[in-house]
Amino acid sequence: xxxxxxxxxxxxxxxxxxxxDGSEPVDTVDLSxxxxxxxxxxxxxxxxxxxxxxxxxxxxxxxxxxxxxxxIGQVTTEEIEIGDKIRPVYVDELREPGAGIREPESQEWxxxxxxxx
Amino acid sequence: xxNVAIIGASMTQFGQRDSWVRELLAEAGTACLDDxxxxxxxxxxxxxxxxxxxxxxxxxxxxxxxxxDLSAVPAYTARIDQxxxxxxxxxxxxxxxxxxxxxxMTLLVGGEKMTHKTTAEATDVIAxxxxxxxxxxxxxxxxxxxxxxxLYLDTYDAPRESLGKVAVKNHKNGVDNPKAxxxxxxxxxxxxxxxxVADPLRLYDFCPITDGSAALMFCPESVAKExxxxxxxxxxxxxxxxxxxxxxxxxPTTMRGVVExxxxxxxxxxxxxxxxxxxxxxxxxxxxxxxxxEDLGFFEKGEGWKAVxxxxxxxxxxxxxxxxxxxxxxxxxxxxxxxxxxxxxxEQLQGEAGPRQVDAEVGLTCNVGGFxxxxxxxILEQA
Numbered sequence: 001x002x003x004x005x006x007x008x009x010x011x012x013x014x015x016x017x018x019x020x021d022g023s024e025p026v027d028t029v030d031l032s033x034x035x036x037x038x039x040x041x042x043x044x045x046x047x048x049x050x051x052x053x054x055x056x057x058x059x060x061x062x063x064x065x066x067x068x069x070x071x072i073g074q075v076t077t078e079e080i081e082i083g084d085k086i087r088p089v090y091v092d093e094l095r096e097p098g099a100g101i102r103e104p105e106s107q108e109w110x111x112x113x114x115x116x117x
Numbered sequence: 118x119x120n121v122a123i124i125g126a127s128m129t130q131f132g133q134r135d136s137w138v139r140e141l142l143a144e145a146g147t148a149c150l151d152d153x154x155x156x157x158x159x160x161x162x163x164x165x166x167x168x169x170x171x172x173x174x175x176x177x178x179x180x181x182x183x184x185x186d187l188s189a190v191p192a193y194t195a196r197i198d199q200x201x202x203x204x205x206x207x208x209x210x211x212x213x214x215x216x217x218x219x220x221x222m223t224l225l226v227g228g229e230k231m232t233h234k235t236t237a238e239a240t241d242v243i244a245x246x247x248x249x250x251x252x253x254x255x256x257x258x259x260x261x262x263x264x265x266x267x268l269y270l271d272t273y274d275a276p277r278e279s280l281g282k283v284a285v286k287n288h289k290n291g292v293d294n295p296k297a298x299x300x301x302x303x304x305x306x307x308x309x310x311x312x313x314v315a316d317p318l319r320l321y322d323f324c325p326i327t328d329g330s331a332a333l334m335f336c337p338e339s340v341a342k343e344x345x346x347x348x349x350x351x352x353x354x355x356x357x358x359x360x361x362x363x364x365x366x367x368x369p370t371t372m373r374g375v376v377e378x379x380x381x382x383x384x385x386x387x388x389x390x391x392x393x394x395x396x397x398x399x400x401x402x403x404x405x406x407x408x409x410x411e412d413l414g415f416f417e418k419g420e421g422w423k424a425v426x427x428x429x430x431x432x433x434x435x436x437x438x439x440x441x442x443x444x445x446x447x448x449x450x451x452x453x454x455x456x457x458x459x460x461x462x463x464e465q466l467q468g469e470a471g472p473r474q475v476d477a478e479v480g481l482t483c484n485v486g487g488f489x490x491x492x493x494x495x496i497l498e499q500a
Protein backbone atom coordinates (compact mmCIF):
# COMPACT_ATOMS: atom_id res chain seq x y z
CA UNK A 1 0.00 0.00 0.00
CA UNK A 2 2.47 2.49 -1.33
CA UNK A 3 2.09 6.18 -0.52
CA UNK A 4 4.42 8.96 -1.66
CA UNK A 5 6.17 11.37 0.67
CA UNK A 6 7.01 14.77 -0.85
CA UNK A 7 9.82 17.22 -0.16
CA UNK A 8 7.53 19.37 2.02
CA UNK A 9 6.81 16.37 4.29
CA UNK A 10 3.25 15.76 3.05
CA UNK A 11 2.14 12.23 2.09
CA UNK A 12 -0.53 11.09 -0.39
CA UNK A 13 -2.11 7.77 -1.27
CA UNK A 14 -1.93 7.09 -4.12
CA UNK A 15 1.27 8.88 -5.15
CA UNK A 16 1.31 11.60 -7.80
CA UNK A 17 4.09 12.84 -10.08
CA UNK A 18 3.89 16.24 -8.37
CA UNK A 19 2.86 16.71 -4.72
CA UNK A 20 -0.03 18.78 -3.34
CA ASP A 21 1.88 22.07 -3.20
CA GLY A 22 4.08 21.40 -6.21
CA SER A 23 6.83 19.60 -4.31
CA GLU A 24 8.64 16.53 -5.64
CA PRO A 25 8.19 12.99 -4.37
CA VAL A 26 11.24 12.00 -2.33
CA ASP A 27 10.28 8.73 -0.62
CA THR A 28 7.60 6.06 -0.33
CA VAL A 29 5.73 4.89 2.75
CA ASP A 30 4.06 1.46 3.11
CA LEU A 31 0.75 2.27 4.77
CA SER A 32 0.01 -1.43 5.38
CA UNK A 33 2.40 -1.23 8.33
CA UNK A 34 0.20 1.36 10.06
CA UNK A 35 -3.27 1.42 11.62
CA UNK A 36 -5.87 4.04 10.71
CA UNK A 37 -9.13 5.59 11.97
CA UNK A 38 -12.44 5.48 10.08
CA UNK A 39 -13.43 8.97 8.81
CA UNK A 40 -16.68 7.73 7.20
CA UNK A 41 -18.10 4.57 5.65
CA UNK A 42 -20.93 3.20 3.52
CA UNK A 43 -22.42 -0.16 2.66
CA UNK A 44 -22.93 -0.19 -1.09
CA UNK A 45 -25.51 -2.69 -2.34
CA UNK A 46 -25.80 -1.66 -6.03
CA UNK A 47 -22.37 -2.87 -7.08
CA UNK A 48 -20.95 -3.07 -10.62
CA UNK A 49 -19.99 -6.31 -12.41
CA UNK A 50 -17.25 -8.26 -10.62
CA UNK A 51 -17.67 -6.46 -7.27
CA UNK A 52 -18.86 -8.22 -4.08
CA UNK A 53 -22.31 -7.25 -2.75
CA UNK A 54 -22.73 -5.69 -0.35
CA UNK A 55 -19.47 -3.78 -0.62
CA UNK A 56 -18.74 -1.93 2.61
CA UNK A 57 -16.23 0.85 1.98
CA UNK A 58 -14.47 3.25 4.31
CA UNK A 59 -12.36 6.38 4.02
CA UNK A 60 -9.70 6.08 6.72
CA UNK A 61 -6.95 8.33 8.01
CA UNK A 62 -3.48 7.03 8.83
CA UNK A 63 -1.15 8.88 11.16
CA UNK A 64 2.36 8.42 9.76
CA UNK A 65 4.58 9.88 12.46
CA UNK A 66 2.30 12.90 12.85
CA UNK A 67 1.52 13.33 9.15
CA UNK A 68 -2.11 12.50 8.20
CA UNK A 69 -2.81 10.54 5.00
CA UNK A 70 -6.15 9.17 3.84
CA UNK A 71 -7.12 6.10 1.83
CA ILE A 72 -10.29 4.38 0.64
CA GLY A 73 -10.85 0.65 0.79
CA GLN A 74 -13.18 -2.26 1.31
CA VAL A 75 -13.99 -3.23 4.91
CA THR A 76 -13.79 -6.87 6.04
CA THR A 77 -17.05 -6.53 8.01
CA GLU A 78 -20.48 -5.38 6.74
CA GLU A 79 -20.69 -2.56 9.29
CA ILE A 80 -18.18 -0.35 11.09
CA GLU A 81 -18.35 2.99 12.93
CA ILE A 82 -16.80 6.43 12.45
CA GLY A 83 -13.75 6.59 14.72
CA ASP A 84 -13.10 2.82 14.72
CA LYS A 85 -9.48 1.69 14.35
CA ILE A 86 -8.58 -0.55 11.40
CA ARG A 87 -5.54 -2.32 10.00
CA PRO A 88 -5.00 -3.13 6.29
CA VAL A 89 -5.09 -6.84 5.34
CA TYR A 90 -3.86 -8.04 1.94
CA VAL A 91 -6.30 -9.47 -0.65
CA ASP A 92 -4.97 -10.79 -3.98
CA GLU A 93 -8.11 -9.84 -5.95
CA LEU A 94 -10.40 -7.04 -4.71
CA ARG A 95 -12.77 -7.32 -7.70
CA GLU A 96 -12.85 -9.61 -10.70
CA PRO A 97 -10.56 -8.24 -13.44
CA GLY A 98 -12.29 -8.05 -16.82
CA ALA A 99 -15.85 -8.29 -15.45
CA GLY A 100 -16.20 -4.51 -15.60
CA ILE A 101 -15.44 -2.01 -18.36
CA ARG A 102 -11.80 -1.36 -17.44
CA GLU A 103 -9.06 -3.14 -19.38
CA PRO A 104 -7.68 -5.84 -17.01
CA GLU A 105 -4.06 -5.18 -17.98
CA SER A 106 -4.34 -1.43 -17.34
CA GLN A 107 -4.13 -1.62 -13.57
CA GLU A 108 -3.54 -3.83 -10.54
CA TRP A 109 -6.40 -5.67 -8.82
CA UNK A 110 -4.79 -6.76 -5.58
CA UNK A 111 -4.65 -4.53 -2.53
CA UNK A 112 -5.85 -4.09 1.00
CA UNK A 113 -9.11 -4.36 2.89
CA UNK A 114 -9.58 -2.69 6.24
CA UNK A 115 -10.11 -4.95 9.24
CA UNK A 116 -11.38 -3.52 12.55
CA UNK A 117 -8.72 -3.77 15.25
CA UNK B 118 -16.17 41.72 -25.45
CA UNK B 119 -19.76 41.53 -26.61
CA ASN B 120 -22.51 40.01 -24.44
CA VAL B 121 -23.41 36.43 -25.32
CA ALA B 122 -27.12 35.73 -25.71
CA ILE B 123 -29.19 32.55 -25.72
CA ILE B 124 -32.00 32.81 -28.27
CA GLY B 125 -33.44 29.30 -28.30
CA ALA B 126 -33.78 26.21 -26.15
CA SER B 127 -35.20 22.72 -26.35
CA MET B 128 -35.20 19.38 -24.64
CA THR B 129 -36.55 15.99 -25.61
CA GLN B 130 -38.71 13.84 -23.42
CA PHE B 131 -36.39 12.42 -20.75
CA GLY B 132 -36.81 8.80 -19.66
CA GLN B 133 -36.60 5.40 -21.28
CA ARG B 134 -36.48 6.13 -25.00
CA ASP B 135 -36.38 3.87 -28.05
CA SER B 136 -34.13 6.37 -29.87
CA TRP B 137 -30.33 6.00 -29.91
CA VAL B 138 -27.90 8.81 -29.16
CA ARG B 139 -27.69 10.18 -32.73
CA GLU B 140 -31.47 10.33 -32.96
CA LEU B 141 -31.84 11.96 -29.54
CA LEU B 142 -29.26 14.65 -30.41
CA ALA B 143 -30.94 15.34 -33.75
CA GLU B 144 -34.36 15.60 -32.10
CA ALA B 145 -33.18 18.25 -29.62
CA GLY B 146 -31.05 20.01 -32.22
CA THR B 147 -33.90 20.30 -34.70
CA ALA B 148 -36.26 21.59 -32.02
CA CYS B 149 -33.71 24.21 -30.93
CA LEU B 150 -33.19 25.46 -34.51
CA ASP B 151 -36.99 25.79 -34.76
CA ASP B 152 -37.28 27.52 -31.39
CA UNK B 153 -34.55 30.03 -32.25
CA UNK B 154 -35.74 30.52 -35.84
CA UNK B 155 -32.21 29.84 -37.07
CA UNK B 156 -31.49 28.09 -40.39
CA UNK B 157 -29.05 25.14 -40.18
CA UNK B 158 -26.58 26.79 -42.53
CA UNK B 159 -26.33 29.78 -40.19
CA UNK B 160 -24.75 27.57 -37.49
CA UNK B 161 -21.01 28.23 -37.39
CA UNK B 162 -20.02 26.14 -34.36
CA UNK B 163 -21.78 22.98 -33.19
CA UNK B 164 -20.81 21.46 -29.82
CA UNK B 165 -22.02 18.12 -28.55
CA UNK B 166 -21.90 17.44 -24.81
CA UNK B 167 -21.67 13.70 -24.27
CA UNK B 168 -19.77 11.54 -21.81
CA UNK B 169 -19.76 8.04 -23.17
CA UNK B 170 -21.56 7.27 -26.43
CA UNK B 171 -18.71 4.96 -27.39
CA UNK B 172 -18.89 3.01 -24.12
CA UNK B 173 -22.70 2.92 -23.96
CA UNK B 174 -23.51 2.33 -27.59
CA UNK B 175 -20.40 1.87 -29.71
CA UNK B 176 -21.15 5.12 -31.54
CA UNK B 177 -18.30 7.62 -31.63
CA UNK B 178 -17.89 10.74 -33.76
CA UNK B 179 -21.30 12.06 -32.74
CA UNK B 180 -20.59 15.78 -33.39
CA UNK B 181 -19.90 15.20 -37.08
CA UNK B 182 -22.88 12.83 -37.31
CA UNK B 183 -25.10 15.54 -35.85
CA UNK B 184 -23.71 18.24 -38.16
CA UNK B 185 -24.70 16.04 -41.10
CA ASP B 186 -28.11 15.05 -39.66
CA LEU B 187 -28.98 18.74 -39.06
CA SER B 188 -27.55 19.84 -42.41
CA ALA B 189 -25.19 22.15 -40.53
CA VAL B 190 -22.12 21.06 -42.55
CA PRO B 191 -19.50 22.70 -42.78
CA ALA B 192 -19.96 24.01 -39.20
CA TYR B 193 -16.95 23.51 -36.92
CA THR B 194 -17.78 20.81 -34.39
CA ALA B 195 -16.35 19.12 -31.30
CA ARG B 196 -17.46 16.76 -28.55
CA ILE B 197 -17.28 18.13 -25.02
CA ASP B 198 -16.68 15.47 -22.37
CA GLN B 199 -16.42 16.40 -18.73
CA UNK B 200 -18.32 13.32 -17.43
CA UNK B 201 -21.55 14.39 -15.67
CA UNK B 202 -20.74 18.07 -16.15
CA UNK B 203 -20.28 17.74 -19.92
CA UNK B 204 -23.49 19.72 -20.45
CA UNK B 205 -22.36 22.87 -18.67
CA UNK B 206 -18.84 22.44 -20.00
CA UNK B 207 -20.60 22.72 -23.36
CA UNK B 208 -22.21 25.96 -22.19
CA UNK B 209 -18.74 27.21 -21.24
CA UNK B 210 -17.30 26.31 -24.67
CA UNK B 211 -20.31 27.72 -26.51
CA UNK B 212 -19.98 30.96 -24.55
CA UNK B 213 -16.24 31.10 -25.36
CA UNK B 214 -16.87 30.50 -29.06
CA UNK B 215 -19.18 33.51 -29.28
CA UNK B 216 -17.41 35.78 -26.76
CA UNK B 217 -14.09 35.26 -28.57
CA UNK B 218 -15.62 36.28 -31.86
CA UNK B 219 -14.96 32.84 -33.39
CA UNK B 220 -18.64 32.15 -34.03
CA UNK B 221 -21.72 34.28 -34.56
CA MET B 222 -24.08 31.32 -34.15
CA THR B 223 -23.29 28.34 -31.90
CA LEU B 224 -25.58 25.40 -31.33
CA LEU B 225 -24.96 23.29 -28.23
CA VAL B 226 -26.63 19.88 -28.00
CA GLY B 227 -26.11 17.57 -25.02
CA GLY B 228 -27.32 13.99 -24.92
CA GLU B 229 -26.85 10.46 -23.66
CA LYS B 230 -28.45 7.07 -24.29
CA MET B 231 -28.14 4.84 -21.19
CA THR B 232 -31.22 2.80 -20.38
CA HIS B 233 -30.41 -0.13 -22.68
CA LYS B 234 -27.68 -1.07 -20.19
CA THR B 235 -28.41 -2.72 -16.84
CA THR B 236 -28.05 -0.54 -13.72
CA ALA B 237 -24.84 -2.42 -12.86
CA GLU B 238 -23.37 -1.83 -16.33
CA ALA B 239 -24.34 1.87 -16.40
CA THR B 240 -22.94 2.31 -12.88
CA ASP B 241 -19.66 0.77 -14.09
CA VAL B 242 -19.41 3.03 -17.15
CA ILE B 243 -19.77 6.04 -14.85
CA ALA B 244 -17.42 4.56 -12.20
CA UNK B 245 -14.76 4.18 -14.89
CA UNK B 246 -13.91 7.85 -14.27
CA UNK B 247 -12.35 6.85 -10.92
CA UNK B 248 -8.65 6.38 -10.15
CA UNK B 249 -7.34 2.77 -10.29
CA UNK B 250 -6.98 2.65 -6.47
CA UNK B 251 -10.69 3.55 -6.24
CA UNK B 252 -11.90 1.40 -9.13
CA UNK B 253 -10.29 -1.82 -7.88
CA UNK B 254 -12.11 -1.42 -4.55
CA UNK B 255 -15.46 -1.37 -6.39
CA UNK B 256 -16.02 2.32 -5.63
CA UNK B 257 -19.03 3.83 -7.46
CA UNK B 258 -20.41 7.36 -7.58
CA UNK B 259 -23.35 6.32 -5.34
CA UNK B 260 -20.85 4.97 -2.80
CA UNK B 261 -19.11 8.37 -2.68
CA UNK B 262 -22.53 9.84 -1.95
CA UNK B 263 -23.11 7.38 0.91
CA UNK B 264 -19.68 8.11 2.40
CA UNK B 265 -20.23 11.86 2.21
CA UNK B 266 -23.84 11.77 3.44
CA UNK B 267 -22.85 9.85 6.58
CA LEU B 268 -20.07 12.32 7.34
CA TYR B 269 -22.34 15.31 6.68
CA LEU B 270 -25.13 14.04 8.95
CA ASP B 271 -22.57 13.22 11.66
CA THR B 272 -20.61 16.49 11.39
CA TYR B 273 -23.55 18.91 11.21
CA ASP B 274 -26.01 16.94 13.33
CA ALA B 275 -28.52 16.94 10.47
CA PRO B 276 -31.46 14.52 10.56
CA ARG B 277 -31.61 11.74 7.96
CA GLU B 278 -35.11 12.94 7.08
CA SER B 279 -33.74 16.23 5.71
CA LEU B 280 -32.10 14.35 2.81
CA GLY B 281 -35.39 12.63 2.10
CA LYS B 282 -37.10 16.01 1.92
CA VAL B 283 -34.87 16.98 -1.04
CA ALA B 284 -36.27 13.99 -2.95
CA VAL B 285 -39.85 14.83 -1.91
CA LYS B 286 -39.44 18.49 -3.00
CA ASN B 287 -37.86 17.70 -6.36
CA HIS B 288 -40.38 14.98 -7.21
CA LYS B 289 -43.15 17.46 -6.40
CA ASN B 290 -41.59 19.97 -8.82
CA GLY B 291 -41.21 17.28 -11.48
CA VAL B 292 -44.95 16.64 -11.53
CA ASP B 293 -45.35 19.89 -13.48
CA ASN B 294 -42.56 19.14 -15.96
CA PRO B 295 -44.01 17.18 -18.89
CA LYS B 296 -40.47 16.33 -20.09
CA ALA B 297 -39.44 14.78 -16.76
CA UNK B 298 -38.78 11.05 -16.45
CA UNK B 299 -40.91 10.90 -13.27
CA UNK B 300 -43.98 13.10 -12.98
CA UNK B 301 -45.01 11.59 -9.71
CA UNK B 302 -44.89 12.77 -6.11
CA UNK B 303 -43.25 10.61 -3.46
CA UNK B 304 -43.85 10.93 0.28
CA UNK B 305 -41.13 11.00 2.92
CA UNK B 306 -42.06 7.59 4.26
CA UNK B 307 -41.57 6.02 0.81
CA UNK B 308 -38.12 7.64 0.50
CA UNK B 309 -37.01 6.58 3.98
CA UNK B 310 -38.22 3.01 3.54
CA UNK B 311 -36.90 2.43 0.01
CA UNK B 312 -34.08 -0.12 -0.42
CA UNK B 313 -30.58 0.82 0.72
CA VAL B 314 -28.22 1.65 -2.15
CA ALA B 315 -25.28 3.17 -0.26
CA ASP B 316 -26.00 3.38 3.45
CA PRO B 317 -27.36 5.79 4.77
CA LEU B 318 -28.74 6.65 1.31
CA ARG B 319 -31.63 4.74 -0.23
CA LEU B 320 -33.07 4.30 -3.70
CA TYR B 321 -35.05 7.57 -3.65
CA ASP B 322 -31.92 9.54 -2.74
CA PHE B 323 -30.58 8.81 -6.23
CA CYS B 324 -31.44 10.05 -9.71
CA PRO B 325 -32.52 7.46 -12.28
CA ILE B 326 -30.69 6.25 -15.39
CA THR B 327 -32.05 8.21 -18.33
CA ASP B 328 -32.06 8.75 -22.09
CA GLY B 329 -32.49 12.27 -23.38
CA SER B 330 -31.10 15.34 -25.05
CA ALA B 331 -31.29 19.13 -24.65
CA ALA B 332 -30.06 22.08 -26.73
CA LEU B 333 -29.35 25.82 -26.61
CA MET B 334 -28.56 28.42 -29.31
CA PHE B 335 -25.90 31.07 -28.55
CA CYS B 336 -25.00 34.24 -30.47
CA PRO B 337 -23.70 37.76 -29.86
CA GLU B 338 -26.33 40.11 -28.36
CA SER B 339 -26.21 42.25 -31.52
CA VAL B 340 -27.20 39.20 -33.58
CA ALA B 341 -29.82 38.11 -31.03
CA LYS B 342 -31.81 41.27 -31.69
CA GLU B 343 -32.28 40.12 -35.31
CA UNK B 344 -33.94 36.92 -34.13
CA UNK B 345 -35.87 37.73 -30.96
CA UNK B 346 -37.32 40.52 -28.85
CA UNK B 347 -36.76 38.56 -25.66
CA UNK B 348 -33.66 36.56 -24.98
CA UNK B 349 -31.37 35.59 -22.13
CA UNK B 350 -27.79 36.68 -21.46
CA UNK B 351 -24.93 34.57 -20.16
CA UNK B 352 -23.81 36.87 -17.32
CA UNK B 353 -21.20 34.63 -15.77
CA UNK B 354 -19.61 31.24 -16.23
CA UNK B 355 -16.83 29.56 -14.30
CA UNK B 356 -15.27 26.12 -14.24
CA UNK B 357 -12.93 24.38 -11.84
CA UNK B 358 -11.59 20.99 -10.78
CA UNK B 359 -11.06 19.24 -7.47
CA UNK B 360 -8.86 16.20 -6.76
CA UNK B 361 -9.38 13.16 -8.99
CA UNK B 362 -8.88 10.94 -5.93
CA UNK B 363 -11.86 11.87 -3.76
CA UNK B 364 -10.48 10.75 -0.38
CA UNK B 365 -7.54 13.16 -0.71
CA UNK B 366 -9.81 16.14 -0.01
CA UNK B 367 -9.23 17.70 3.41
CA UNK B 368 -12.96 18.24 4.01
CA PRO B 369 -15.13 15.77 2.08
CA THR B 370 -18.24 17.85 2.85
CA THR B 371 -16.91 20.84 0.89
CA MET B 372 -16.89 20.77 -2.92
CA ARG B 373 -14.00 23.02 -3.80
CA GLY B 374 -14.93 22.94 -7.48
CA VAL B 375 -18.30 24.48 -6.58
CA VAL B 376 -16.64 27.19 -4.49
CA GLU B 377 -14.05 28.04 -7.15
CA UNK B 378 -16.35 27.90 -10.19
CA UNK B 379 -19.06 29.98 -8.51
CA UNK B 380 -16.50 32.57 -7.33
CA UNK B 381 -15.54 32.99 -11.01
CA UNK B 382 -19.15 33.17 -12.21
CA UNK B 383 -20.13 35.65 -9.50
CA UNK B 384 -17.14 37.88 -10.25
CA UNK B 385 -17.77 37.84 -14.00
CA UNK B 386 -21.47 38.60 -13.62
CA UNK B 387 -21.23 41.14 -10.82
CA UNK B 388 -23.91 39.21 -8.97
CA UNK B 389 -23.58 37.43 -5.63
CA UNK B 390 -25.44 34.55 -4.02
CA UNK B 391 -28.12 36.91 -2.67
CA UNK B 392 -28.97 38.09 -6.20
CA UNK B 393 -29.94 34.63 -7.47
CA UNK B 394 -33.71 34.21 -7.89
CA UNK B 395 -33.82 30.57 -8.99
CA UNK B 396 -31.24 27.77 -9.26
CA UNK B 397 -30.84 24.36 -10.84
CA UNK B 398 -28.40 22.24 -8.84
CA UNK B 399 -26.91 18.84 -9.63
CA UNK B 400 -28.99 16.61 -7.34
CA UNK B 401 -27.65 13.34 -8.76
CA UNK B 402 -27.80 12.38 -5.07
CA UNK B 403 -29.86 14.25 -2.46
CA UNK B 404 -26.74 15.07 -0.41
CA UNK B 405 -25.31 17.02 -3.36
CA UNK B 406 -28.10 19.61 -3.14
CA UNK B 407 -27.01 20.43 0.43
CA UNK B 408 -23.31 20.62 -0.45
CA UNK B 409 -23.86 22.83 -3.50
CA UNK B 410 -26.36 25.15 -1.83
CA GLU B 411 -23.75 25.80 0.88
CA ASP B 412 -20.66 25.97 -1.35
CA LEU B 413 -22.45 28.38 -3.73
CA GLY B 414 -22.89 30.69 -0.73
CA PHE B 415 -26.69 30.43 -0.53
CA PHE B 416 -26.49 29.09 3.03
CA GLU B 417 -23.86 28.76 5.76
CA LYS B 418 -21.77 25.56 5.80
CA GLY B 419 -23.70 22.81 7.53
CA GLU B 420 -27.02 24.67 7.28
CA GLY B 421 -28.22 23.76 3.78
CA TRP B 422 -30.39 21.02 5.29
CA LYS B 423 -32.25 23.57 7.41
CA ALA B 424 -33.24 25.56 4.31
CA VAL B 425 -34.89 22.46 2.86
CA UNK B 426 -36.62 21.71 6.18
CA UNK B 427 -37.94 25.29 6.33
CA UNK B 428 -39.21 25.31 2.73
CA UNK B 429 -36.82 28.08 1.64
CA UNK B 430 -35.96 26.09 -1.51
CA UNK B 431 -39.54 25.09 -2.38
CA UNK B 432 -41.00 26.46 -5.62
CA UNK B 433 -42.87 29.11 -3.60
CA UNK B 434 -39.94 29.67 -1.23
CA UNK B 435 -37.40 32.48 -1.06
CA UNK B 436 -34.90 30.64 -3.31
CA UNK B 437 -36.54 27.95 -5.44
CA UNK B 438 -34.08 25.15 -6.23
CA UNK B 439 -34.66 22.61 -8.99
CA UNK B 440 -38.02 23.86 -10.25
CA UNK B 441 -37.55 21.44 -13.18
CA UNK B 442 -37.66 18.50 -10.79
CA UNK B 443 -33.87 18.33 -10.81
CA UNK B 444 -31.88 15.34 -11.95
CA UNK B 445 -33.77 13.47 -9.26
CA UNK B 446 -37.13 13.45 -11.02
CA UNK B 447 -36.35 14.90 -14.47
CA UNK B 448 -33.64 12.28 -15.00
CA UNK B 449 -29.91 12.42 -15.69
CA UNK B 450 -28.81 11.64 -19.26
CA UNK B 451 -25.19 12.51 -18.43
CA UNK B 452 -24.19 14.84 -21.27
CA UNK B 453 -27.64 16.42 -21.48
CA UNK B 454 -28.06 17.36 -17.82
CA UNK B 455 -26.08 20.60 -17.68
CA UNK B 456 -27.75 21.78 -20.89
CA UNK B 457 -31.18 20.87 -19.52
CA UNK B 458 -30.44 22.80 -16.31
CA UNK B 459 -29.83 25.91 -18.44
CA UNK B 460 -32.95 25.16 -20.52
CA UNK B 461 -35.01 25.32 -17.30
CA UNK B 462 -33.42 28.61 -16.23
CA UNK B 463 -33.89 29.99 -19.76
CA GLU B 464 -37.60 29.12 -19.64
CA GLN B 465 -37.94 30.62 -16.16
CA LEU B 466 -36.29 33.88 -17.26
CA GLN B 467 -38.35 34.02 -20.46
CA GLY B 468 -41.58 33.42 -18.53
CA GLU B 469 -42.15 30.15 -20.39
CA ALA B 470 -42.11 27.70 -17.47
CA GLY B 471 -45.88 27.26 -17.29
CA PRO B 472 -47.05 25.81 -13.97
CA ARG B 473 -43.42 25.78 -12.73
CA GLN B 474 -43.00 29.53 -13.30
CA VAL B 475 -41.40 31.55 -10.50
CA ASP B 476 -40.58 35.25 -10.33
CA ALA B 477 -36.98 35.41 -11.57
CA GLU B 478 -34.63 37.80 -13.35
CA VAL B 479 -31.35 36.08 -12.53
CA GLY B 480 -30.80 32.31 -12.39
CA LEU B 481 -27.91 29.95 -11.71
CA THR B 482 -26.97 26.43 -12.71
CA CYS B 483 -24.37 24.23 -11.04
CA ASN B 484 -23.35 21.07 -12.90
CA VAL B 485 -21.08 18.55 -11.17
CA GLY B 486 -18.85 15.97 -12.88
CA GLY B 487 -17.54 12.94 -11.03
CA PHE B 488 -18.07 13.50 -7.32
CA UNK B 489 -17.26 17.20 -7.57
CA UNK B 490 -14.17 16.42 -9.66
CA UNK B 491 -15.15 18.99 -12.31
CA UNK B 492 -17.74 21.71 -11.74
CA UNK B 493 -19.24 24.46 -13.89
CA UNK B 494 -21.36 27.28 -12.49
CA UNK B 495 -23.34 29.45 -14.90
CA ILE B 496 -25.36 32.61 -14.23
CA LEU B 497 -28.04 33.68 -16.71
CA GLU B 498 -30.18 36.83 -16.68
CA GLN B 499 -33.03 38.41 -18.57
CA ALA B 500 -31.79 40.74 -21.31
